[in-house]
Amino acid sequence: AQRVTQPEKLLSVFKGAPVELKCNYSYSGSPELFWYVQYSRQRLQLLLRHISRESIKGFTADLNKGETSFHLKKPFAQEEDSAMYYCALRGGADGLTFGKGTHLIIQP
């Protein structure tokens, strides 16, 4: 069975501080990992995916197969980063398996 764990329900950091949202997964094969974000009063949207190895809005995430992790990082947090972040995994042909999410609050 595949599983995604986001250990922090809530993460609060000050503006300008580094941010790291943790994500660990359990899957026997080669997974595809994603980060989705939901800003206040907006719909869930894709932030980034590991296969693209891109940086979106200053965020990056590296897939670490040894530690089965896909942590989301940003060196300097901005107030507009406040949102709900979901890590998701796709293994095989089925849909995405989401974690429970981390609510990120950036304090001024």
Next chain:
Amino acid sequence: ETGVTQSPTHLIKTRGQQVTLRCSSQSGHNTVSWYQQALGQGPQFIFQYYREEENGRGNFPPRFSGLQFPNYSSELNVNALELDDSALYLCASSFDRVNEKLFFGSGTQLSVL
């Protein structure tokens, strides 16, 4: 380009009733998937339709069923509603069944009393 739209936005039903939720895919997308999001949880995959056929299903009982129409819009039907079915139901469309990037609707909030 229109986004994913869902109707209704809110719905209240009683236990044992049946409900139909509707979704219009984003223009150009031929794949639609449905997710259930309970309060405080992440979305949970129900099933996916590609070109009018179900091609993936999560751990949901058969009383959860769906349809996809030739215009790629979709319905989610739930029979014999239970209290635990109360949740936000999200529809997502994608360009193809590989669904690397999902475009989500705003959801339908279902309350079962």
